Amino acid sequence: MDEVLLRNLTPSVLGILVRRGADFVAAEDAVQDALVEAVRVWPSEPPRDPKGWLVTVAWRRFLDATRADTARRRREDILDEDPAPGPVSTVDDTLQLYFLCAHPSLTPSSAVALTLRAVGGLTTRQIARAYLVPEATMAQRISRAKRTVAAVRLDRPGDVGTVLRVLYLVFNEGYSGDVDLAAEAIRLTRRLATAIDHPEVAGLLALMLLHHARRAARTAPDGSLVPLAQQDRTRWDTGSIAEGVEILQAALARDRLGEFQAQAAIAALHADAPAAEETDWVQIVEWYDELARLIDSPIVRLNRAVALGEADGPRAGLAALAALDDALPRHAAVAAYLHERDGDLATAARLYAEAARKAPDLAERDHLTRQAARLNARHRR
Template sequence: MDESGLRALTPVVIGILVRRGADFAAAEDCVQEALIEAARVWPGDPPRDPKGWLVTAAWRKFLDTVRADAARRRRESLVATEPAAGVAETVDDTLAVYFLCAHPSLSSSSAVALMLRAVGGLTTRQIAQAYLVPESTMAQRISRAKRTVSNVRFDRPGDVATVLRVLYLVFNEGYSGDVDLADEAIRLTRQLHAQFTHVEVSGLLALMLLHHARRPARTRTCGSLVPLAEQDRTLWDTTLITEGVAVLQAALARDRLGEFQAQAAIAALHADARTVEDTDWVQIVQWYDELLRITDSPVARLNRVVALGEADGARAGLAALSGLDPALPRYDAVAAYLHERGGDRATAARLYAAAARSAPNVPERDHLTRQAARLNEELRR
């Protein structure tokens, strides 16, 4: 079994141990130890039933821990009957583990870390590298998260919206270290989609696939950002686009529109345009209207302003922008773009420079700085 297949079993085995009586923190630790043992043993002696092997190995480690702890002897009496090797329950608790990792009592950062560890099967070191923090810091974060949810039972339905928000946070972290979190988020969302019939799970999967399809064109070899309008669309992954559109269409056909479906519909319209001039901006504005009826998100309102500026001209975009809060992230960048489209290059240059000073990351800051420099150079000619 490859690494991806092995990691896919992680939440399944954790769920089985918790259902048998282990607390979440102990179950997760024992499954991680079993995975390490599997990586050592399986290449020379692969099991016929990988899940059964992991359940047996993890359960034995849990029992060993219980037996070694005198303070937990009473609990040991409840779990002392060890199952036969290779026998694994058919009940799949993967969904319960998803919901547990997205428990409302956890902060966003803790929920993401726990999801990557307990559902994704990543090591603490891999997660720490992905977030560019010391391993000890990430270990503490995960330990606190596990303690928080250890006494939460699996007997209540979880909130799928919270799970989806956590998965989307993972996806938006992108890539750093030796783990591609965008790929990991897609893998986990595929797993959820295969187990759980919910239109917004489909919507999120479609959105991830459509955004990820454009990734090869988003940056230059030097690492600088390439805006959507300037991207080489021949680099877009048409296989991912086709899959994303198919998943989206199946969800929309069920006529229960949600936030992620609406976002995916917008992404699909961008993906469908062979050139930037072919983009159906009128329909994109309409989809933003649908999205705002669902979420009334300030970010969605700002994005709608950009689409309106493309559909009806810079003046219409600036009029709509005037009704939004100037403190919104990227407000100055949108204002700069619309002023440039409207022919006011001096104002646009000033706003690009202001936007660069408050940019959330280095590539975006550098891009906005270059835009300001370009316009200032044009004004000096």
């Protein structure tokens, strides 16, 4: 059973049903039923035409459900019976489905869940496990999202930026449960890149590849976090780095800079340094300046303060940090790092402990707590 093939076929099969007259909600349910049937049947009876098989089964499931629903019987007047045998349409509706699932009327969490199910081909159970929530909770979230977009037509251009933000949210979830969401986000972004020629789509794909290349080095054998400067760079995936850099260079050459291209350029500069001390921090500050011009984000300015502290010294970084709200996520951790580099160990230890109390997950909290303990031990000597 080729699960990747099933996931890749899901959006095109769904699009065919919608174009035949099925509404999105009913079509998506029918496609999910067909996927379940494929998992049951294909191992012993593999079809010659997998896509055609899925379309046929899904369409029959849709018709059965429609006929069984007395409130929808009037639709049968406009529905054809089973289409004549033959090759299915080659029109690819994947791009429109990306736009539909990332509709602005949806909350980010709902858009992510609907994208993973309708475009990614994941089951509700898989998505629930990945997000560590009960299956019933995820089913309700997906049902609400489907109802929200049920009346949205697929005949208008969508917002590429919204789609990319949804995919980046998926990527940043990383890995949990039995689905690797980072890998799934890369797969979906690759598919989007084949459907639309847009430099920001390429920029996001490059950014994902460059970040993902460092994944193996981000944690120690005991599960503790390893900061970028201390990572074993021989464990970085050089193939993914090379591919990400190549995709980024092609995107930048089109001279239509966007936020994901700028972020990818920063990631590429980190990946290009053979050792942490050889990082080109001056260029990274320049790219953060470009990024700040594209998106007025306090998180961008926070990260720029770190880069400035590396390029021009910790006091320059602290001066930039002083202009930002200290309630920002990671503000205390950044301040602690810069104070440590400036030699103020007592202040740094206090700030590391404060940052640990605010940490969003256990691994980061443990890391920051160890940093505070390390500095307290040094300060007491």
